[in-house]
Structures are given as C-alpha cells and as structure tokens.
Amino acid sequence: LAGAGVSFSLLGIQTARRNLSGLEFASGIPATVGGAVFMNAGANGRETCEALHEVSYVHADGRIQTFSRPELQFSYRHSPFQKMSGVIVSVLFRLVSQEGARLKQLQIVEHRMQTQPLREKSAGCIFRNPEGGMSAGALIDRCGLKGVQIGGAKVSEIHANFIVNVGGASSRDVEELISLIQSRVQERTGVFLRPEVRVIDGSL
Ligand SMILES: Cc1cc2nc3c(=O)[nH]c(=O)nc-3n(C[C@H](O)[C@H](O)[C@H](O)COP(=O)(O)OP(=O)(O)OC[C@H]3O[C@@H](n4cnc5c(N)ncnc54)[C@H](O)[C@@H]3O)c2cc1C
Structure with missing residues (x-):
C-alpha cells in the first residue's frame, strides 16, 4: 500500500x-x-x-x-x-x-540513463506513440528533427521524443516546436503525432 x-x-x-x-x-x-x-x-x-x-x-x-x-x-x-x-x-x-x-530494475534504469536526456530539463516524452509501426521518437528522428530549436526549446539529441529546455525556454517556444514537429512528421510520413503532455491554459 x-x-x-x-x-x-x-x-x-x-x-x-x-x-x-x-x-x-x-x-x-x-x-x-x-x-x-x-x-x-x-x-x-x-x-x-x-x-x-x-x-x-x-x-x-x-x-x-x-x-x-x-x-x-x-x-x-x-x-x-x-x-x-x-x-x-x-x-x-x-x-x-x-x-x-532487482536486476531487471537496475537494467531498466541503466537503459533509461543511456537513451533519455535525464540530466536535462524536460517534461518527459512529448508525443504518444502511434499505434503499431514506429515510435514517435523514431519518426521524429527519421525526419531529421533532432537538435532543431525554437527559442530555448530544443529537440533532444539523445531522444527525439523529448524537448529540452536549453535555457529560458517559454511555453510558447515549446508549443511552437511541438507544432513544427507535428507538421514536419505528418508531411514526411503521413502520421499525425498526438501530444502525451497536457497543456494547461495560462489564463487559468
Ligand atoms: C523527465 C521525465 C520523464 C518521464 N518519463 C515517463 C515515462 O517513462 N513514462 C510515463 O508514462 N511518463 C513519464 N513521465 C511523465 C510523468 O510520469 C507524468 O507526467 C506523471 O503524471 C507525473 O506525475 P506527478 O506526480 O508529477 O503529477 P503532476 O505532474 O503534478 O500532475 C499530473 C496530473 O496528475 C494529476 N494528479 C497528480 N496527483 C494526483 C492525485 N493524487 N490524485 C488525482 N490526480 C492527481 C494532476 O492533477 C495532473 O493532472 C515523465 C516525465 C518527466 C518529466
């Protein structure tokens, strides 16, 4: 419990x-x-x-x-x-x-450390994985978007489904980067990526 x-x-x-x-x-x-x-x-x-x-x-x-x-x-x-x-x-x-x-858990942590930008500031995975087929990260990577940056928000070089704050990123930077990724991935692969993160209206 x-x-x-x-x-x-x-x-x-x-x-x-x-x-x-x-x-x-x-x-x-x-x-x-x-x-x-x-x-x-x-x-x-x-x-x-x-x-x-x-x-x-x-x-x-x-x-x-x-x-x-x-x-x-x-x-x-x-x-x-x-x-x-x-x-x-x-x-x-x-x-x-x-x-x-315990061994399984240690292997999971080790794998996370190697494949996710855990030392940087992020909200975790941005997009839901589409059903079947490639993961969101793999699709974004395939479209050459790793490292693309808007303001202080950047597509992680380590895992393309993470947007990291490299300094002073605003929520608008992140939202614009999300839109750019969505349109680029849809254009090139036909897949529309749905966000996993929940956006809370700033006027609340
Ligand atoms: C670096 C990073 C890595 C991540 N990796 C993963 C991952 O591998 N897999 C994955 O699934 N997620 C991952 N996440 C996302 C994370 O698990 C979720 O955002 C989770 O909901 C955060 O929990 P929190 O307690 O911080 O809740 P908050 O972020 O504070 O809240 C999230 C939502 O849960 C609600 N909530 C929180 N506590 C309660 C409660 N006691 N009762 C009712 N509602 C509640 C809040 O109202 C809010 O709507 C990652 C996030 C980050 C930042």
Missing part, C-alpha cells in the same frame, strides 16, 4: 530491492504514485494499471471510495480519474515475489 504522494520511482526501486516484481519500470519515472495512476504511466512495455489492485479516492464532495481494479478502465496514458475531480489518496499494488526483480 502506497500513499499517493510517495515517489513512484522510489517505490519501483524499493520493491525491486525486496525482489518484488511488477513495478521495476517505475524506477526513473519522476512522478508521485497518484500522478502515475492518473496518467497510467508506463515504460518498457509495462503500465501502472497492470500492478494496481485498489485505489482509495476522495471525491470532490468529500465521499471516500475504494475502487477495485475491475471497476477501472485504463488505456495507454489514460485513467478514468482524468474525468473525475477528486483526489487519489492511496494505492494498493499487487506484486509477485520474483528472484531477479
């Missing part, structure tokens, strides 16, 4: 250290447990919902409810909580005891 404010990455590390398998992919994802469930965060072919057993939730009117896994419909980077206005309070995960969970 983890409180919603617990670091999802740390949870992945600490459970793997006890050779509990199911959340190895979480290590390295900068999110709280609540945020990871809200977005159904995933990596390395695994998603948060796969290890989830129960969610304790406080509705906007103060009602407390426990949702069991079959009551919740998840899909790629989507949870039913995105259409609700309360707060996830805690999450019960179902993990399995497995020799080698």
Whole structure:
C-alpha cells in the first residue's frame, strides 16, 4: 500500500530491492504514485494499471471510495480519474515475489540513463506513440528533427521524443516546436503525432 504522494520511482526501486516484481519500470519515472495512476504511466512495455489492485479516492464532495481494479478502465496514458475531480489518496499494488526483480530494475534504469536526456530539463516524452509501426521518437528522428530549436526549446539529441529546455525556454517556444514537429512528421510520413503532455491554459 502506497500513499499517493510517495515517489513512484522510489517505490519501483524499493520493491525491486525486496525482489518484488511488477513495478521495476517505475524506477526513473519522476512522478508521485497518484500522478502515475492518473496518467497510467508506463515504460518498457509495462503500465501502472497492470500492478494496481485498489485505489482509495476522495471525491470532490468529500465521499471516500475504494475502487477495485475491475471497476477501472485504463488505456495507454489514460485513467478514468482524468474525468473525475477528486483526489487519489492511496494505492494498493499487487506484486509477485520474483528472484531477479532487482536486476531487471537496475537494467531498466541503466537503459533509461543511456537513451533519455535525464540530466536535462524536460517534461518527459512529448508525443504518444502511434499505434503499431514506429515510435514517435523514431519518426521524429527519421525526419531529421533532432537538435532543431525554437527559442530555448530544443529537440533532444539523445531522444527525439523529448524537448529540452536549453535555457529560458517559454511555453510558447515549446508549443511552437511541438507544432513544427507535428507538421514536419505528418508531411514526411503521413502520421499525425498526438501530444502525451497536457497543456494547461495560462489564463487559468
Ligand atoms: C523527465 C521525465 C520523464 C518521464 N518519463 C515517463 C515515462 O517513462 N513514462 C510515463 O508514462 N511518463 C513519464 N513521465 C511523465 C510523468 O510520469 C507524468 O507526467 C506523471 O503524471 C507525473 O506525475 P506527478 O506526480 O508529477 O503529477 P503532476 O505532474 O503534478 O500532475 C499530473 C496530473 O496528475 C494529476 N494528479 C497528480 N496527483 C494526483 C492525485 N493524487 N490524485 C488525482 N490526480 C492527481 C494532476 O492533477 C495532473 O493532472 C515523465 C516525465 C518527466 C518529466
């Protein structure tokens, strides 16, 4: 059982250290447990919902409810909580005891360190991977967009699905770069990339 404010990455590390398998992919994802469930965060072919057993939730009117896994419909980077206005309070995960969970988790972190710009400032992956076919990063790379920059926002040289802030990037720089990537990729490959990041209106 983890409180919603617990670091999802740390949870992945600490459970793997006890050779509990199911959340190895979480290590390295900068999110709280609540945020990871809200977005159904995933990596390395695994998603948060796969290890989830129960969610304790406080509705906007103060009602407390426990949702069991079959009551919740998840899909790629989507949870039913995105259409609700309360707060996830805690999450019960179902993990399995497995020799080698720690080794798997260490390999996942090592792979992330080598393939993602984790030492730079970013919002993580910008676009959802299209169904089937090439990943968003591979499509952007294929269109020669690595290193393309608008203001302080730049397509990462390490992983093309990351936009990094190389200094003073404004949200407008990032949005313009997102539009440029979308039009260039669609023009060259016919695929329209849908953002994974949620843009919050500045006037809120
Ligand atoms: C460098 C980097 C790498 C990343 N890598 C990955 C990755 O590999 N895979 C992946 O899937 N994602 C990845 N992400 C995205 C990240 O997992 C999500 O953005 C996640 O939702 C962030 O969680 P947070 O706790 O920081 O929430 P916030 O960013 O604060 O909030 C995200 C959303 O969740 C909601 N929320 C947060 N907590 C709760 C709660 N307790 N109850 C109800 N709603 C809540 C917020 O209202 C908001 O709408 C990455 C992000 C970064 C910056």
